[in-house]
Structures are given as structure tokens and as C-alpha cells.
Amino acid sequence: MSDLLENVAAFEERSRHLEERLADPAVAGSPGEYAPIAKELAALRPVVVAAAAYRAVLAGIEDARSMLDDDDPEVCEMARGELEGLAVDRDRLEAELKRLLVPRDPNDEKNVILEIRAGTGGDEAALFAADLFRMYSRYAERQGWRVESLSVSHGTSGGLKEIIASVSGDQVFNRLKHERGVHRVQRVPATESQGRIHTSTVTVAVLPEAEEVDIRIDPSDLRVDVFRASGPGGQSVNTTDSAVRLTHIPTGVTVQCQDEKSQHKNKAKALKVLRSRLYEAEQERLADERSSARRAQVGSGERSEKIRTYNYPQSRVTDHRAGVTLHKLEAVVEGDLDELLDAVHATLNAQALDAEDAS
Numbered sequence: 001m002s003d004l005l006e007n008v009a010a011f012e013e014r015s016r017h018l019e020e021r022l023a024d025p026a027v028a029g030s031p032g033e034y035a036p037i038a039k040e041l042a043a044l045r046p047v048v049v050a051a052a053a054y055r056a057v058l059a060g061i062e063d064a065r066s067m068l069d070d071d072d073p074e075v076c077e078m079a080r081g082e083l084e085g086l087a088v089d090r091d092r093l094e095a096e097l098k099r100l101l102v103p104r105d106p107n108d109e110k111n112v113i114l115e116i117r118a119g120t121g122g123d124e125a126a127l128f129a130a131d132l133f134r135m136y137s138r139y140a141e142r143q144g145w146r147v148e149s150l151s152v153s154h155g156t157s158g159g160l161k162e163i164i165a166s167v168s169g170d171q172v173f174n175r176l177k178h179e180r181g182v183h184r185v186q187r188v189p190a191t192e193s194q195g196r197i198h199t200s201t202v203t204v205a206v207l208p209e210a211e212e213v214d215i216r217i218d219p220s221d222l223r224v225d226v227f228r229a230s231g232p233g234g235q236s237v238n239t240t241d242s243a244v245r246l247t248h249i250p251t252g253v254t255v256q257c258q259d260e261k262s263q264h265k266n267k268a269k270a271l272k273v274l275r276s277r278l279y280e281a282e283q284e285r286l287a288d289e290r291s292s293a294r295r296a297q298v299g300s301g302e303r304s305e306k307i308r309t310y311n312y313p314q315s316r317v318t319d320h321r322a323g324v325t326l327h328k329l330e331a332v333v334e335g336d337l338d339e340l341l342d343a344v345h346a347t348l349n350a351q352a353l354d355a356e357d358a359s
Helices: 002-022 031-069 073-101 122-143 172-179 263-286 293-298 329-333 338-358
Strands: 112-118 146-154 160-168 181-187 198-208 222-227 243-248 253-257 308-311 316-319 324-326
Touching: 002 031, 002 073, 031 073, 073 338, 112 122, 112 172, 112 263, 122 146, 122 160, 122 172, 122 181, 122 198, 122 329, 146 253, 146 263, 160 172, 172 198, 172 338, 198 263, 243 263, 253 263, 308 329, 316 329, 316 338, 324 338
Parallel strands: 181 308
Antiparallel strands: 112 160, 112 198, 146 160, 181 198, 222 243, 243 253, 308 316, 316 324
């Protein structure tokens, strides 16, 4: 408790300092100076408000405890009732403050590049990759986000070997960033005549979409290859060399796009994906992580590596990081993800705060 208040004190002191600056007529008369200060103060306000409420509850608990020794039994009973309610408020505010004190990810407000790939399991993995893309697309609709397909590789049974899409809107990366990893499905495939449950995997990567100001790519570092696009089964999509493959020579990162009939549009989409991959790799390098951005996010795609399991026979979804199991699989795959995402965020935020305290 004392550690929590010590952490909050720095926010409160900063808030007081910013309020004093805003009260300065010279600052108030300068829009260029006033706006960033007001923005920072607004970001601090939830912490300050929660801290004030938390201190009020702690004071109330002390007052109620002092009444437990009163000679009047009714006063003691009233104090015990107050303590029960105040204890609930205290726990709620502690959790809220811990959440607010987790350092914000600078990428939280960015759009994302969502990459979904079939892992172990053949056609069934490709079918589940299509199911996951549909799930995220439905969730995006609920959030008012926009989803744009950038690159698609179809499977042989109507599934998706790979799909790369741009998801844009408010707080997209913040909500989806913990979806990266291996998603495991357990169900009876449509082609299974014996009714046996199969286990397959799909890998999901969520990259913050990088702008040109984030990552500048020297044109001389790019090799551009054009070729004729083809669809499922090798059927020709068009008769011109509209598909584009970009190779970033210094890193070897390769991206290709063939969804559009225009070579120019395909190149623009491929550049968007390439820029985001390079940005993610640079972010991880700065964080001194040993593995590359791609491998760190999705692992190898083996069945044993998983962040979440979707068990169709039991209508169960289990997130192995949050320790949460929901028996509402049909709703989840239709895009009802908030309960699951909230649990994952709460768990990982608490872990991040504990790690920061330990350091």
C-alpha cells in the first residue's frame, strides 16, 4: 500500500506543477505551449482522481476501525458494516491505480498490420486461420474500425494459408497487441469420418503500423520484382505483371502483394507491410530482445506453443496467460472479445507492474 502511494506521489506532484504552468498568463496566451501541457495534464488526471479516492477510502477505514472499540454495540456493528464496504472500495481502487500506473506503450494509438498464418494441421489449420480473421473482422466492426486486406494466400479447402490486413481506428494496437502468438484449435474437421478431434495451430502477429516518419526506407535499399498474379489453384488473376515483391536488402525482409490489379497499388500495400515489419524489428532491437520480431511474436507454430485454446466440443475458450476460461466459444468467434481481452490486459498489466517494482 505504501509503495503504491509512493508511486502515485510523483504523478500528483507533476500534475500540480502542470496546473501551475497552465495558470501562468504567458503559457495560457501561447497555444503552442498550452496545448501539450494540457494534454499531459489530462493524461495524468485519471491517476490523480483515483489516488484521491483511494486516500479517502483509507481514511474512512481508519475511522471505522477506531469505532470498533466503542462501548455502544450498535456503533461497533455499524463500523463493521462500513469496513466491509470500504474494503471492497479499497481493493477496487488499488487494482485501478495499478492499472493506471503501468507505463503506456507509445504504440497504443497506432493502427496495426494483422498477420494470420496457418501453422500445424494442414487444411484444418488454414480453415481456422480464416475463422480467426473473421473473428477479428467482426470485432473490428463492433469497434468501428476499418479492415483492409493487403495480401491473401488461399488454402485448397476454402481456408487461408496466410492473410495480411491493415486494421485502422481508435486504440487498435492497444486492444489487439496481446493477440500475438500461437492460437490452438481443437475440433472435429469436416473431413474427419471417424469423429476424432484434431488439434491445429494458427500464428497471429500484430505489428504497429509504421508511418514514414517512423521508418524511412532508402529506395536504393529495395529490390523490386514484378510478376504475374495468380489465384487459388493457379488460375490467372490478370494478364499483366501487376504483383509486386519487395526485398529490403540490408535486412533480407521480403514482402509481396498481388491483390490489386494495379502494380502501383500493390507496391504501396507491400511498402506499408514492410515499413511496419522493419519498425517492429527496430523496436525489439532497442528493447534488447534476442529474438527477431517475427519469431518473438509467433514462435514456431508447434502444437505445444500456445497463448489460447479454442475447444469446439466443449464450447470453451481458454487463455493460458490470463488463466481465464470462457464457455462461450460461439460468441467469441463471432467477435465478442472484450471480456477475454480485458482479462488478458489486466493480467499482463499486473505482471508488468510487478516486474517494474522488482527492478
